[in-house]
Amino acid sequence: MNLSKEKLVVIGNGMAGIGTVEQILKLTDRFDITVFGSEPHPNYNRIMLSYVLEGSKTINDIILNDLNWYAEQGITLHTSATVERIDPDNKEIVTAKGQRFPYDKVIIATGSTPFILPVPGSDKAGVAGFRDILDCEQMMEAAKAYSKAAVIGGGLLGLEAAKGLVGLGMDVTVVHLMEDLMERQLDHQAAQMLTTELERQGIKFMMGAKTTELLGEERVSGLRFADGSTLEADFVVMAVGIKPNIEVAKASGLTVNRGIVVNDFMETSIEGIFSVGECTEHRGVCYGLVAPLFEQGMVLAKRISGVETAPYEGSVVSTKLKISGVDVFSAGEFIDGPEHTVIAMKDDWKRTYKKLLLRDGRLVGAVLFGDIMGSAQLQKLVKQNAEMTEELYAELTGAGCGGGDKKRSSVETMADEEIVCGCNGVTKKAIVEAITKQGLTTVDEIKAKTGATRSCGGCKPVVEQILQYVLGDGFEQTGKQGICGCTVLSRDEIVAEIRAKGLTTANEIMHVLGWSQEEGCSKCRPALNYYLGMIYPDTHQDDKASRFVNERMNANIQKDGTYTVVPRMYGGVTTPEDLKKIAEVSLKYEVKAVKVTGGQRLDLIGVKKQDLPKVWEELDMPSGYAYAKSLRTVKTCVGSQFCRFGTQDSMSMGAMLERKFERLDFPAKFKMAVNGCPRNCAESCTKDIGIVGNDGGWEIFIGGNGGIKARLADSLCKVKTDEELIEICGAVIQHYRETGNYLERTSEWVERMGLEQIRSTVVEDVENRKALVERVELALQYVEDPWKKTLQDSRTRELLFSSLNPTENG
Amino acid sequence: MNQDTMGGNKMGRTQTVNMGHINNFLPQIGRVVVIEGKEVAVFRTSDDSFYAVDNSSPHPKGGPLAEGIISGHYLYDPLYDWKIDLTTGMVQAPDQGEVAVYPIRVEHDEVHIEF
Numbered sequence: 031m032n033l034s035k036e037k038l039v040v041i042g043n044g045m046a047g048i049g050t051v052e053q054i055l056k057l058t059d060r061f062d063i064t065v066f067g068s069e070p071h072p073n074y075n076r077i078m079l080s081y082v083l084e085g086s087k088t089i090n091d092i093i094l095n096d097l098n099w100y101a102e103q104g105i106t107l108h109t110s111a112t113v114e115r116i117d118p119d120n121k122e123i124v125t126a127k128g129q130r131f132p133y134d135k136v137i138i139a140t141g142s143t144p145f146i147l148p149v150p151g152s153d154k155a156g157v158a159g160f161r162d163i164l165d166c167e168q169m170m171e172a173a174k175a176y177s178k179a180a181v182i183g184g185g186l187l188g189l190e191a192a193k194g195l196v197g198l199g200m201d202v203t204v205v206h207l208m209e210d211l212m213e214r215q216l217d218h219q220a221a222q223m224l225t226t227e228l229e230r231q232g233i234k235f236m237m238g239a240k241t242t243e244l245l246g247e248e249r250v251s252g253l254r255f256a257d258g259s260t261l262e263a264d265f266v267v268m269a270v271g272i273k274p275n276i277e278v279a280k281a282s283g284l285t286v287n288r289g290i291v292v293n294d295f296m297e298t299s300i301e302g303i304f305s306v307g308e309c310t311e312h313r314g315v316c317y318g319l320v321a322p323l324f325e326q327g328m329v330l331a332k333r334i335s336g337v338e339t340a341p342y343e344g345s346v347v348s349t350k351l352k353i354s355g356v357d358v359f360s361a362g363e364f365i366d367g368p369e370h371t372v373i374a375m376k377d378d379w380k381r382t383y384k385k386l387l388l389r390d391g392r393l394v395g396a397v398l399f400g401d402i403m404g405s406a407q408l409q410k411l412v413k414q415n416a417e418m419t420e421e422l423y424a425e426l427t428g429a430g431c432g433g434g435d436k437k438r439s440s441v442e443t444m445a446d447e448e449i450v451c452g453c454n455g456v457t458k459k460a461i462v463e464a465i466t467k468q469g470l471t472t473v474d475e476i477k478a479k480t481g482a483t484r485s486c487g488g489c490k491p492v493v494e495q496i497l498q499y500v501l502g503d504g505f506e507q508t509g510k511q512g513i514c515g516c517t518v519l520s521r522d523e524i525v526a527e528i529r530a531k532g533l534t535t536a537n538e539i540m541h542v543l544g545w546s547q548e549e550g551c552s553k554c555r556p557a558l559n560y561y562l563g564m565i566y567p568d569t570h571q572d573d574k575a576s577r578f579v580n581e582r583m584n585a586n587i588q589k590d591g592t593y594t595v596v597p598r599m600y601g602g603v604t605t606p607e608d609l610k611k612i613a614e615v616s617l618k619y620e621v622k623a624v625k626v627t628g629g630q631r632l633d634l635i636g637v638k639k640q641d642l643p644k645v646w647e648e649l650d651m652p653s654g655y656a657y658a659k660s661l662r663t664v665k666t667c668v669g670s671q672f673c674r675f676g677t678q679d680s681m682s683m684g685a686m687l688e689r690k691f692e693r694l695d696f697p698a699k700f701k702m703a704v705n706g707c708p709r710n711c712a713e714s715c716t717k718d719i720g721i722v723g724n725d726g727g728w729e730i731f732i733g734g735n736g737g738i739k740a741r742l743a744d745s746l747c748k749v750k751t752d753e754e755l756i757e758i759c760g761a762v763i764q765h766y767r768e769t770g771n772y773l774e775r776t777s778e779w780v781e782r783m784g785l786e787q788i789r790s791t792v793v794e795d796v797e798n799r800k801a802l803v804e805r806v807e808l809a810l811q812y813v814e815d816p817w818k819k820t821l822q823d824s825r826t827r828e829l830l831f832s833s834l835n836p837t838e839n840g
Numbered sequence: 841m842n843q844d845t846m847g848g849n850k851m852g853r854t855q856t857v858n859m860g861h862i863n864n865f866l867p868q869i870g871r872v873v874v875i876e877g878k879e880v881a882v883f884r885t886s887d888d889s890f891y892a893v894d895n896s897s898p899h900p901k902g903g904p905l906a907e908g909i910i911s912g913h914y915l916y917d918p919l920y921d922w923k924i925d926l927t928t929g930m931v932q933a934p935d936q937g938e939v940a941v942y943p944i945r946v947e948h949d950e951v952h953i954e955f
Contacts, residue, residue, distance in 0.1 A: 090900045478933035549886060552909045552916035575868035579907035579918040587918060591904040829864070833872035833879070836859045
């Protein structure tokens with residue numbers, strides 16, 4: 031403890047209090063800081079609790095400042111410590127346990143608690159709020175034991191809670207007093223669309239329902255409404271609103287109203303005592319959202335540190351609903367009245383809605399549903415009361431063109447103090463300084479340094495724009511070139527250098543071409559290994575250490591460290607004998623699940639690492655390469671052998687193609703399908719090569735993808751004979767192998783190269799087609815089944831798959 | 841190759857375990873060693889240095905580490921691609937975390953771990 035320092039006590043260890051402390055630490059080191067928090071956790075991101083409930087994040091993921099942070103900053107933290115009152119006469123704070131701590135300045139940041147409806151039965155077991163980690167845990171527990179939940183309140187928090195409970199498997203009804211959901215943020219139109227969307231996601235609604243009583247004995251069993259009707263529920267979440275925590279302030283003699291009353295510099299009625307966040311009432315308003323709390327914190331930090339600051343004049347509030355797949359945004363005024371000029375666009379097909387409200391030609395509010403691109407910009411424009419111009423209109427309604435440049439200029443005109451990252455309170459200025467003073471060039475570096483994008487990631491596009499704006503052309507260079515952080519060379523440059531200089535190993539490449547990290551990284555090592563194998567199919571020694579785990583082990587690693595085994599089932603056709611064998615092996619090695627894959631074969635899930643070789647040996651089937659950047663499956667329909675519609679023998683053709691092209695390394699995974707007729711039962715349109723039989727031959731499609739970025743395959747050509755079909759498949763495969771970037775799927779490759787280029791190379795230029803086929807045939811000569819190979823190599827088998835069990839000797 | 845680092849066994853008793861000849865380990869490919877029922881991931885880097893860490897990722901979702909890609913004395917975790925410094929056990933930015941490391945040395949081509 032430093033005696034010369036002023037003692038700053040912060041009551042409340044949440045986002046408002048700690049956000050303010052972070053701002054103070056940037057300005058001065060004159061304070062000796064002590065923080066009191068009544069929860070047992072360090073500061074976490076309350077607005078991310080919905081994601082914890084949804085299961086997409088853990089509690090650890092949402093911790094903003096871990097215990098180390100407090101230690102590093104020299105802050106004394108008392109968790110599970112409740113402050114009872116401030117004694118301003120003696121300049122001491124008093125805890126619930128009667129301890130006294132002296133202070134020079136105090137910040138109250140006690141936040142708020144859920145408002146519990148004062149109806150009979152609200153104190154029964156099974157009634158919770160949705161506010162902190164404890165509530166979240168209680169909800170997750172309840173979902174295990176009970177099935178029917180009611181959420182009272184159709185606002186932001188209520189809907190997020192309801193979605194979370196649906197995700198946990200509960201039958202959830204949202205009970206809302208009003209006729210529209212989120213009536214404090216949305217207009218009727220958007221609320222209607224939201225209701226429809228959430229119903230689709232499994233939430234039930236009772237609108238205009240006033241709860242008068244919670245039924246049940248000790249534990250809640252249902253709700254009774256004003257009209258006498260009832261609803262069964264064995265778990266109830268109250269999300270009707272929040273109530274500022276003002277007990278400490280009251281007990282200390284501060285002026286309070288609904289919240290703790292402050293002036294424009296966050297000063298309360300007693301000198302030396304400040305208030306910030308949801309417990310605070312400023313100009314008659316108590317805010318319940320995150321952005322105002324950072325704006326308040328910034329003014330307070332400057333005031334308390336003796337730095338000149340503009341007064342806090344209130345916040346324009348904007349809202350984003352955090353339910354995956356439901357994008358809602360509103361800012362400023364959202365219900366249109368006679369004084370407004372309304373610009374509205376509704377698209378029932380894409381289920382989007384956009385409404386902008388103008389008053390006297392200036393933007394005062396906006397509502398977005400479905401597509402919230404540009405919400406950050408709108409929020410800013412509403413806040414600035416921007417004047418509507420032809421240019422702005424074109425930009426906001428999409429009626430103009432050249433949006434890209436305008437976006438950049440919006441970053442340019444953004445004020446330095448404007449908050450870019452709402453979750454962590456990072457300003458534009460902080461990001462610009464991180465770039466200019468510390469030479470940062472990537473979003474990841476900015477995340478590590480400033481915290482921007484660390485939590486919800488919603489501000490990432492803006493951070494990218496700032497990077498682009500500050501670095502100018504420099505961003506283009508660092509952002510676009512180089513296959514990874516180790517080099518500035520592109521894929522094409524590297525492949526050209528390998529050929530020109532005759533480089534034969536990854537080490538040679540990295541050494542000769544000046545890699546910054548001597549032995550490369552997890553991005554470039556597998557890529558170089560692939561390029562070398564593609565260039566020298568006959569002589570390249572595959573480097574196991576450069577293979578990603580799945581390709582090194584020839585099995586798919588699962589999150590618990592076990593693996594999956596998928597044997598070949600050519601063309602999706604198997605035999606009773608093989609099925610029997612698969613069943614026996616699955617039983618013997620206690621696999622956790624047997625799954626029919628999307629590629630028409632069987633996946634043995636949960637095989638222990640040390641059992642892999644034995645499983646392969648006993649199955650005695652070829653590897654299905656389900657783990658590899660290689661040909662996965664050739665999906666087929668039944669075809670002319672049995673199907674009355676079949677015009678071609680798709681099962682035989684599929685199995686033949688799978689046998690021919692299996693085991694070859696590709697830039698990325700590769701899937702094919704063969705159909706016996708244009709009904710397309712084996713779904714050619716989403717495959718890297720999709721083949722559709724017709725009466726006179728085959729049609730070949732390429733570049734389809736059903737994954738992350740869905741893309742329908744393009745028709746490459748039609749052929750008359752099976753020979754031509756096989757030849758063109760081989761040529762497409764080799765052309766892709768030779769020109770594809772490592773990890774680039776054909777869907778991206780086709781767009782980058784252009785369908786015309788590919789067609790002229792593999793279809794029209796017959797000479798070139800033959801040459802490509804020759805090269806793919808050469809490469810095919812050197813492939814071998816990896817499972818058999820491992821079984822024959824006892825040393826690799828031992829060192830790669832079995833663990834060591836040494837005995838103690840010391 | 842002495843690694844002067846923090847051991848994971850902080851309960852006082854330290855024991856030395858002989859893991860046999862260095863050729864029990866492939867260069868740049870990790871191997872799991874089970875000591876008193878606990879999995880330790882042992883790595884032999886390209887310069888024949890040895891490192892040992894808990895075979896448990898500091899990533900909140902956990903998972904093994906032994907199967908990661910090794911570059912210099914860095915490990916790229918096999919499930920989430922976190923970069924971990926094997927000399928200190930520290931996860932590299934922008935991610936955060938730490939894995940326990942164990943002192944390990946080679947004498948007469950035999951690998952010993954202090955546990």
